[in-house]
Structure formats: structure tokens, C-alpha cells
Amino acid sequence: MTQNYRITLLPGDGIGSEIIAVAVNVLKVVGKKYNIQFEFTEALIGGAAIDATGEPLPADSLDICRNSDAVLLAAIGGYKWDSLPSHLRPEAGLLGLRAGLGLFANLRPAKILPQLIDASSLKREVVEGVDILVVRELTGGIYFGKPKGIFETETGEKRGVNTMAYTESEIERIGRVGFEAARKRGGKLCSVDKANVLEVSQLWRDRITKLAQEYPDVELSHMYVDNAAMQLLRAPKQFDTIVTGNLFGDILSDAAAMLTGSIGMLPSASLGASGPGVFEPVHGSAPDIAGQDKANPLAQVLSAAMMLRYGLNEPTPADEIEQGVLEVLQKGDRTGDIMSPGMNLLGCRAMGKALIQVLEAK
Numbered sequence: 001m002t003q004n005y006r007i008t009l010l011p012g013d014g015i016g017s018e019i020i021a022v023a024v025n026v027l028k029v030v031g032k033k034y035n036i037q038f039e040f041t042e043a044l045i046g047g048a049a050i051d052a053t054g055e056p057l058p059a060d061s062l063d064i065c066r067n068s069d070a071v072l073l074a075a076i077g078g079y080k081w082d083s084l085p086s087h088l089r090p091e092a093g094l095l096g097l098r099a100g101l102g103l104f105a106n107l108r109p110a111k112i113l114p115q116l117i118d119a120s121s122l123k124r125e126v127v128e129g130v131d132i133l134v135v136r137e138l139t140g141g142i143y144f145g146k147p148k149g150i151f152e153t154e155t156g157e158k159r160g161v162n163t164m165a166y167t168e169s170e171i172e173r174i175g176r177v178g179f180e181a182a183r184k185r186g187g188k189l190c191s192v193d194k195a196n197v198l199e200v201s202q203l204w205r206d207r208i209t210k211l212a213q214e215y216p217d218v219e220l221s222h223m224y225v226d227n228a229a230m231q232l233l234r235a236p237k238q239f240d241t242i243v244t245g246n247l248f249g250d251i252l253s254d255a256a257a258m259l260t261g262s263i264g265m266l267p268s269a270s271l272g273a274s275g276p277g278v279f280e281p282v283h284g285s286a287p288d289i290a291g292q293d294k295a296n297p298l299a300q301v302l303s304a305a306m307m308l309r310y311g312l313n314e315p316t317p318a319d320e321i322e323q324g325v326l327e328v329l330q331k332g333d334r335t336g337d338i339m340s341p342g343m344n345l346l347g348c349r350a351m352g353k354a355l356i357q358v359l360e361a362k
């Protein structure tokens with residue numbers, strides 16, 4: 001019997017259309033093999049949506065996403081829209097999508113692939129075996145807290161304001177995602193906060209500590225975010241699963257990317273309590289290399305694998321895609337961001353073709 005899935009594609013801006021084209025081809029190839037039919041619908045978000053409609057997330061796009069089984073997003077943003085006020089920028093479209101679909105949990109795995117150890121910024125002995133999952137809260141914290149805005153003070157000076165706020169229930173629901181993930185992985189959860197300074201972090205730490213009573217099999221530790229950034233680079237293997245707030249998770253996941261060689265390799269899954277998830281690379285629209293066929297499409301391809309695994313409950317084709325990525329790297333194929341001496345330098349399209357060849361041969 002053929003399985004049918006409705007997938008919304010959000011190419012967005014910059015390298016978005018280049019990398020999403022590769023992921024779509026990969027999905028079609030594994031779909032054929034496993035009797036899965038994907039019905040793809042493209043919608044606008046980010047700068048592309050601003051140019052076409054004046055809004056970073058047209059209501060139409062959100063509706064199309066809501067009515068699909070999963071959403072595959074590339075990236076949004078670019079220099080062209082940088083001077084717009086924050087609520088009209090491409091990034092506001094992305095935040096609107098996350099909030100609109102209730103995607104409070106963002107899973108960002110950072111795993112070193114043996115083939116890419118030489119592409120890492122750190123020494124072999126430091127990164128070999130690194131396998132970290134950052135569980136980032138995605139619909140709260142300083143990204144969404146109120147008041148927010150640029151206000152005028154009594155003296156006529158401007159004052160920019162954002163508010164970092166979490167309720168106990170928001171902390172508890174992301175905490176549970178962290179504990180459950182740690183339980184299935186290496187059994188260790190590190191909660192990252194800034195409880196030495198911030199009240200919101202004191203509440204965070206308190207709530208996570210209480211929740212730990214329900215997970216006696218998970219070893220919980222706490223770390224301040226500044227130390228966590230340093231420890232990630234000094235001794236990353238001490239980490240298994242990290243749970244943290246929106247802003248800290250954003251920053252730590254980019255840092256974790258460099259352990260694994262390149263941000264062009266890291267996928268993510270954004271999930272809510274129900275409804276479609278959004279699957280997107282950790283990286284952005286890379287305007288500096290857009291339109292040059294230089295982007296690494298593998299973070300997008302691995303996001304499509306996460307979509308199969310977490311969004312559609314299709315772990316077998318997800319495994320096959322991940323295995324295909326390992327094999328193509330094993331053959332020595334590299335885009336510029338993960339290039340090392342003696343390897344074959346490929347553009348985005350050629351990397352896609354090489355991967356398809358590997359998958360078709362399976």
C-alpha cells in the first residue's frame with residue numbers, strides 16, 4: 001500500500017531554493033523505494049514573502065503548513081531586508097511560524113561523523129565520539145517575552161527592550177522533552193541557564209530540579225551558559241543531552257556545529273504537542289554564497305531525514321538517507337565548508353547528484 005504525505009516546502013531566501021531542491025530529490029528517491037508518495041506544496045516565507053505580499057508570513061502560508069503532515073523549511077533572511085523594523089523582517093516570519101504551529105521543542109543534534117573529523121575546528125581526540133543533542137525551548141523566553149520594543153524615555157532617548165520570561169509550565173514541558181530524550185540516549189541531562197544572575201533562570205533551575213524526581217534514571221546536572229559555551233569547546237564529550245532556553249539554545253547550537261565540522265551539516269526538528277512539525281537546518285540563508293552553487297545541502301537533507309523519523313514516523317527511509325550521507329562522505333565528496341586536502345570538491349548540485357547515486361545503488 002502506498003503511503004501519502006502532504007509536505008509543505010518553504011524554500012525562503014538565500015541558498016534556500018538550492019538546498020531544498022536537493023532534499024526534495026532525495027525524498028523522491030527514497031519515497032519510490034519505500035512506497036511513499038509525497039505531495040509537495042510550496043509556500044512563501046521570509047524575504048521572498050515580503051517581496052511578494054509585504055508580509056514575512058502570509059496567512060495563506062501558515063494555513064498551508066497547518067494543513068500538511070510536515071513542513072520542510074530551508075532558511076530565511078538576507079541583507080536586503082536588514083533595515084526593516086524587527087516585526088517586519090524575514091525573521092519575524094520564522095518566529096510567527098514557530099509560534100503559530102506551537103513548536104515549543106527544537107531538537108538540534110550535533111554528532112561528529114568519523115569522515116569529517118579533519119574538518120572540525122578542534123583536535124581529533126577532543127571531538128572523536130561527540131554526540132550531543134541540544135533541546136532548545138522555541139516559543140518562549142526573550143524572543144517572545146513582553147514588554148518588547150523600542151520606546152522613548154522621559155528624556156527623549158530611545159530605549160530598546162526585550163523581556164526574558166518563562167512560566168513554570170513552559171519550563172516543565174520543555175524539561176520533559178529533555179529528560180525523555182536523555183533517557184533514550186546516554187542517560188545524562190545538562191540544564192543550561194544563568195541562575196547566578198537571572199530570576200527567570202532561578203525558576204528554570206528550580207523547576208528542572210523538581211522534575212528530575214520523576215526521572216531517577218537520568219543524571220541531571222546544571223551549568224551556567226557562559227561556562228557551557230566554554231566547556232562545549234574544551235571537552236564536548238562530557239555532554240549527552242542539553243536542555244536550555246530559546247536564546248541560549250540558539251547560541252550553543254551554532255557553537256556545537258563547529259565541533260562537527262560545519263554548520264552546513266546540522267539538521268533540526270521543531271515539534272509541538274500535536275500537529276505538523278517544521279524540519280530545518282540550524283544554519284541560515286548564507287547570503288554570502290547564495291546563487292553560487294556552493295552551499296552544503298546535507299543539513300537540509302538530514303533535516304528531511306528528521307522529518308521522516310520524527311514527523312512522519314518513517315524511521316527506515318530516514319536511516320537510509322543518513323546512511324547515504326555517510327557513504328557519500330566516505331567516498332571523499334565534499335562541499336567547500338567541509339573540504340579537506342585530498343577530497344573531491346563539489347558544488348551543491350553535484351553533491352546532491354552524488355548522494356542520489358549512492359541512494360539509488362542501495
Ligand SMILES: NC(=O)c1ccc[n+]([C@@H]2O[C@H](COP(=O)([O-])OP(=O)(O)OC[C@H]3O[C@@H](n4cnc5c(N)ncnc54)[C@H](O)[C@@H]3O)[C@@H](O)[C@H]2O)c1
Nearest residue numbers: 075076077078264282283284285286287288289295296337
Ligand atoms: N532558520 C533560519 O532560517 C535562519 C537561521 C540562522 C540565520 N538566519 C538568517 O540568515 C541570514 C544570514 O545569517 P548569518 O550569516 O548570521 O548565518 P548563516 O548560518 O546564514 O551563515 C553563517 C556562515 O555559515 C555559512 N553557511 C551557512 N550555511 C551553509 C551551508 N549550508 N553551506 C555552506 N556554508 C554555509 C555562510 O556562508 C556564512 O559564512 C540572517 O538574515 C539570519 O537572520 C536564518
Ligand SMILES: CC(C)[C@H](C(=O)O)[C@@H](O)C(=O)O
Nearest residue numbers: 077091094095250282283284
Ligand atoms: C533567524 C533566527 C530567528 C533563528 C533563531 O534565532 O531562532 C536562527 O538563528 C535559528 O537558529 O533558527
Ligand SMILES: [Mg+2]
Nearest residue numbers: 250251254282
Ligand atoms: Mg541560530
